[in-house]
Amino acid sequence: ANHLRQQAKLTVYGRKPRKCNVPINEQGKYLKISQYYGENVYNYHLSKSLSLEDKDALKQVIDGKRTIDKPLATKIANSVLEWAISKGATHFCHWFQPLTGSTAEKHDAFLNFDNDRAIETLSASQLMQGEPDASSFPNGGSRATFEARGYTTWDLTSPLFIQESTNGKTLVIPTAFVSYHGDALDTKVPLLRSDLRINEVMTKFCHLAGMKDVSKVYSTCGAEQEYFLIDKAFYFGRQDLVMTGRALMGSLTSRNQQLEDHYFGMIEDRVLAYMQEVEIELYKMGIPAKTRHNEVAPGQFELAPIFKDANVAADNNQIVMTVLRNVALKHDFVCLLHEKPFAGVNGSGKHLNWSLSTDTGVNLLEPGHNPHENYRFLAVVATVTEAVYRHADVIRMGIASHGNDHRLGANEAPPSIMSVFLGTTLTQILDSMVSGGKYVASGKTLLDLGARQLADLVKDNTDRNRTSPFAFTGNKFEFRACGSSASIGYPLSILNAAVIDIFEETNAFLEAELAAGKSQDDALTAVILKWYGNAQKVVFNGDGYSQEWVKEAEKRGLGNMRTTPEAISVLKDAKKTNVLVKSGVFKESEISTRHNVMLERYIKCRQIELKTLAGMVLKQVVPAAVEYKAQLAESIKKQKDCGADSSLELELLKDLSNHSKSLYEQTINLSTSLDDLHHKLDEESFAKKIALELMPQSVKIAELCNRIEEIIPDENWPVPKFYDMLFIR
Ligand code: ADP
Ligand code: MG
Numbered sequence: 001a002n003h004l005r006q007q008a009k010l011t012v013y014g015r016k017p018r019k020c021n022v023p024i025n026e027q028g029k030y031l032k033i034s035q036y037y038g039e040n041v042y043n044y045h046l047s048k049s050l051s052l053e054d055k056d057a058l059k060q061v062i063d064g065k066r067t068i069d070k071p072l073a074t075k076i077a078n079s080v081l082e083w084a085i086s087k088g089a090t091h092f093c094h095w096f097q098p099l100t101g102s103t104a105e106k107h108d109a110f111l112n113f114d115n116d117r118a119i120e121t122l123s124a125s126q127l128m129q130g131e132p133d134a135s136s137f138p139n140g141g142s143r144a145t146f147e148a149r150g151y152t153t154w155d156l157t158s159p160l161f162i163q164e165s166t167n168g169k170t171l172v173i174p175t176a177f178v179s180y181h182g183d184a185l186d187t188k189v190p191l192l193r194s195d196l197r198i199n200e201v202m203t204k205f206c207h208l209a210g211m212k213d214v215s216k217v218y219s220t221c222g223a224e225q226e227y228f229l230i231d232k233a234f235y236f237g238r239q240d241l242v243m244t245g246r247a248l249m250g251s252l253t254s255r256n257q258q259l260e261d262h263y264f265g266m267i268e269d270r271v272l273a274y275m276q277e278v279e280i281e282l283y284k285m286g287i288p289a290k291t292r293h294n295e296v297a298p299g300q301f302e303l304a305p306i307f308k309d310a311n312v313a314a315d316n317n318q319i320v321m322t323v324l325r326n327v328a329l330k331h332d333f334v335c336l337l338h339e340k341p342f343a344g345v346n347g348s349g350k351h352l353n354w355s356l357s358t359d360t361g362v363n364l365l366e367p368g369h370n371p372h373e374n375y376r377f378l379a380v381v382a383t384v385t386e387a388v389y390r391h392a393d394v395i396r397m398g399i400a401s402h403g404n405d406h407r408l409g410a411n412e413a414p415p416s417i418m419s420v421f422l423g424t425t426l427t428q429i430l431d432s433m434v435s436g437g438k439y440v441a442s443g444k445t446l447l448d449l450g451a452r453q454l455a456d457l458v459k460d461n462t463d464r465n466r467t468s469p470f471a472f473t474g475n476k477f478e479f480r481a482c483g484s485s486a487s488i489g490y491p492l493s494i495l496n497a498a499v500i501d502i503f504e505e506t507n508a509f510l511e512a513e514l515a516a517g518k519s520q521d522d523a524l525t526a527v528i529l530k531w532y533g534n535a536q537k538v539v540f541n542g543d544g545y546s547q548e549w550v551k552e553a554e555k556r557g558l559g560n561m562r563t564t565p566e567a568i569s570v571l572k573d574a575k576k577t578n579v580l581v582k583s584g585v586f587k588e589s590e591i592s593t594r595h596n597v598m599l600e601r602y603i604k605c606r607q608i609e610l611k612t613l614a615g616m617v618l619k620q621v622v623p624a625a626v627e628y629k630a631q632l633a634e635s636i637k638k639q640k641d642c643g644a645d646s647s648l649e650l651e652l653l654k655d656l657s658n659h660s661k662s663l664y665e666q667t668i669n670l671s672t673s674l675d676d677l678h679h680k681l682d683e684e685s686f687a688k689k690i691a692l693e694l695m696p697q698s699v700k701i702a703e704l705c706n707r708i709e710e711i712i713p714d715e716n717w718p719v720p721k722f723y724d725m726l727f728i729r
Contacts, residue, residue: 005720009235015231017273018331022280033283040087042160042171047079054247062156063216064196067163073124078158081110084171087162092122092171094152098137099597101401101487103318104177106132127173128154137177137579138600139185140593155188156504158274158315161285162241174315183590187489193313194496194585195219202356202364202505208510209376210520216359219345219496220476222307223317224291226348226484227324228299228336229271231729232666234720240612244605245485246403247339248613248698249621249705250722252344263296270729272299272517274331278303281323281615287316297346298726304695307353310496312488317350337485340406342722343702347407348484352491355476356499357699365474375524375645378430382505384499385420386531388470389538391498391579392418393559394568396481398494400598404483405691408562416567417553417560418481419540421468427541430532433525467544497585504529504583563691564602565684572596599683606690606723613698617667620718621705624659628712629653656711662705670697 007131023031044050044058054075060066084092101140112118134150152175163170177186186192195218202217235241240248267275279289291304301326305316321337328335331607341346357363365384367377388395396418399408408416422430470480482491506527513523537556542549552561561567570576571591580586586594632653639646677689709717 003650005237005718005724006230006715008237009724009728010719011233011422012231012724015270015332015729017270018275018277018401019273020280020330037283037686038286040162040164040284042080044076046078047614049079050075058156064199068128068156070124072540073128076470077124077127080127081120084122084162085110085120086413087169087285089162089169089171091168092126092173094132094154094175094179095172096152096175097188097487098177098187099140099187099315099594100138101485101601103322104132104137105172106130117275130175130178131608134177134179134185137185138597139179140596140600149327150185151179151180152177154645155192155311157192157309158312159286163285164281183587183593187487187493188312190493190585190590191314191489191496194493194583195309195311197500197584198356198496201500201507202358205503205510206358206364206513208507209379209524210372211358211360211362211376214358214360214362217356217364219310219492219499220307220355220357220363221313221488221492222305222353222476223313223320223482223488224302224304224351224353225317225320225324226295226300226302226350228297228338228341228348229274229301229328229333229729230299230328230336230725232332232727233333234725237720239343239616239719240609241334241336243612244609246341246406246609247343247722247725248609248616249525249702249709250342251709253705253721253723253726256409261296262300263295265294267292267294268471268729270331274327274333275301275303277330278323280329281327282320285319287319289320295346295348299729300346300348309357310354310492311489311518314487314492317488338709339401339403339483339485342726343406345722345726349407349480349483350486350488352478352479352482352488352495353473353476354492354495363475365472365477372521373402375521375528378433379506379524379527381422381472382430382528382531382535383502383708385422385538386535387495387498388420389535391500392538393561393567393574394494394579395491395498395562396559397567397570398491398611399482399486399566400561401483402564402602402609403485403564407483408481415544415550415560415561416481416539417544417550417558418469419544419549419558420466420477420535420538420552421471421541421544422474422539423465424541426472430528431536434529434533434536453540459577464465465544468540469544493585494580494588497580497583500585501579504530519537555558563688564598565687565691568595568598568602569684571598598689600704603683603687603690606687606695607619607674607678609623610670610690610694610698613701614667615669616719617663617701617705621708622660622664623665624712624716624718625656625708628716629656629660647651652711656708659704659708659711663701663708666697666701666704670694670701673697 001434023036025031044055054072057072058076061068091107091109093107095105098104110122112119112121120439130152132150132152137150155174155176158174162174163172176188176192178189180183198219199217203214206214238247240246275292282289288306289303290306293302295302303320307313307318308316324335337348339349358364364380365377366372396416469479471478471480479491479495482488509530510523510527513526518526538558540549551559571594577591580591581588632649636646636649636653639649674694677686681689
């Protein structure tokens with residue numbers, strides 16, 4: 001009998017929602033969010049020690065108009081120190097995003113000595129630069145072992161903030177992480193490069209399109225984050241969740257998500273209390289959490305912030321993931337960010353809502369109020385569509401991970417075919433422009449994309465399509481195929497690179513058309529026709545999960561890379577990765593680095609999964625089966641002794657014997673081939689073997705486990721079941 005699982009259940013039955021320190025005023029009333037929002041974010045505008053000139057200089061640095069010098073850095077360091085100490089911080093840390101996919105930080109106390117007297121200091125160089133040992137972070141072979149130095153440098157465009165823990169506060173300095181040779185060892189550097197280039201290329205586009213007052217353009221992102229919550233007591237009862245973040249086996253319950261009653265359902269108190277504490281923490285750190293709701297699967301939820309510029313949004317999302325995880329533990333939950341923690345129920349994604357914004361406040365993906373703005377808008381849509389069409393393979397590569405393989409290509413999530421959803425209205429408008437016809441909307445002829453008509457049309461017709469990996473949603477694109485655990489900096493920098501590439505062509509084309517004497521509207525129309533005529537093939541508004549689409553996409557010549565090894569092989573194809581280098585977002589050497597890191601990571605994660613699965617089978621499932629077999633045999637003997645009918649027991653015993661024998665053999669086989677192949681094959685072939693042969697074998701093993709789970713009495717089953725984890729809170 002299994003006491004641990006039963007005990008865990010009893011523990012969970014007794015849980016209560018946790019109360020946290022909600023910010024209150026002197027009268028004990030809850031503060032408004034606006035009263036404490038950003039209180040842990042350093043705001044140089046409020047600094048008393050910085051002069052107006054200093055603040056002006058700093059602003060210019062942040063806007064990339066000048067570089068920072070030592071005297072200014074010293075003044076800022078002093079101001080930052082003063083503020084951090086007043087907030088109660090004792091330490092500072094350089095916080096960065098190495099290629100592990102998560103974040104890293106090394107803490108130093110402000111403590112220093114003035115002769116023998118202990119004092120607090122933060123020097124300009126401590127603020128500006130750190131030197132962590134790069135050899136402990138993935139570098140993909142980009143650096144000889146003797147040259148282990150790596151540098152973190154302060155990213156002035158991302159705010160400094162204070163992170164609170166139960167017993168203290170730390171000043172967090174967002175930094176970029178580069179090698180001694182200046183190669184990006186993180187996800188931030190390419191994203192920052194992409195934003196510089198987006199600014200350059202898109203500002204030029206705006207000028208060509210008649211927006212002369214624009215002096216800056218940047219990409220924006222709002223990342224909707226999906227996650228699962230399960231009780232901590234169950235989590236630690238499952239090795240697979242602890243080791244891999246995913247339940248490697250488990251029989252589905254009778255009610256999963258077919259009633260569709262969880263999505264947007266009432267949020268139960270224990271979960272709501274958790275969400276509220278998460279939000280309070282985020283608000284203090286200046287992260288604008290906006291939306292919270294139940295997601296489709298039982299035990300699945302979502303948090304969406306208000307969008308920001310892409311770089312800060314990427315930093316914020318890392319903090320969101322950290323806070324979701326940390327606060328969960330305080331509430332006796334564990335937050336699962338894995339893309340597919342439970343086979344058979346919905347997986348988790350991260351929807352990257354993406355657009356381009358000008359410093360004059362124009363969203364370039366917003367349909368306009370007059371014909372000219374509408375031509376510009378359609379030209380932007382057409383160019384982005386061409387970018388996804390031409391660079392689909394690198395974009396697909398950017399979201400590849402072992403976890404996301406269970407979503408992409410599985411029939412419960414966006415498929416691994418990169419297609420663009422534009423909605424019927426927009427598609428019809430573009431289609432008719434290309435075919436030289438006129439768009440007719442409900443009786444009205446849209447001859448000249450007349451004032452407001454398009455904006456209203458698009459707004460009224462942003463039919464939602466949950467099955468598209470890249471969907472236009474009225475005034476932005478929603479890149480829905482990104483994995484829930486991923487660092488979004490990587491896919492964002494790749495998407496930006498693709499867009500930069502095509503807009504460079506758009507700009508050159510526009511310039512030529514204008515020089516040839518075309519009006520701006522005619523030149524923009526020519527852009528629309530040029531790109532859309534070509535990129536039409538990538539536009540698909542139907543059911544992306546259907547088998548028909550897979551066939552249709554193949555006919556259209558669109559790529560469909562179902563597994564990570566296949567997707568990352570793109571990084572070895574210079575023709576395909578050229579866009580990343582040409583756009584100035586990645587260096588050539590960084591491409592092979594990324595390939596090595598992604599490949600290594602895929603192999604390691606899969607090895608851990610396969611070994612964990614084998615361990616659970618041999619140490620938990622098989623012993624449980626053997627134990628129940630013995631019970632059955634005993635019972636059969638007793639029945640025989642008294643002449644009773646034991647045919648049921650015999651049948652159960654036969655089934656159980658067959659399944660567990662075959663489970664045992666298949667598991668031993670899998671373990672043996674895992675070791676064998678690792679020795680025999682090079683890394684790339686090994687990864688492919690894992691994806692195409694070992695993973696399907698592991699699915700068969702999981703299925704056998706599930707059949708055994710269904711035979712064995714509930715109280716004898718050793719690990720928490722899907723029912724426990726998804727329904728007991
Ligand atoms: P839904 O779940 O219906 O897609 P949500 O409200 O959950 O919508 O999320 C929409 C996300 O898109 C939010 O994070 C929002 O801030 C973001 N967003 C809105 N406009 C833009 C924009 N111009 N650029 C980037 N993100 C945007
Ligand atoms: Mg949402």
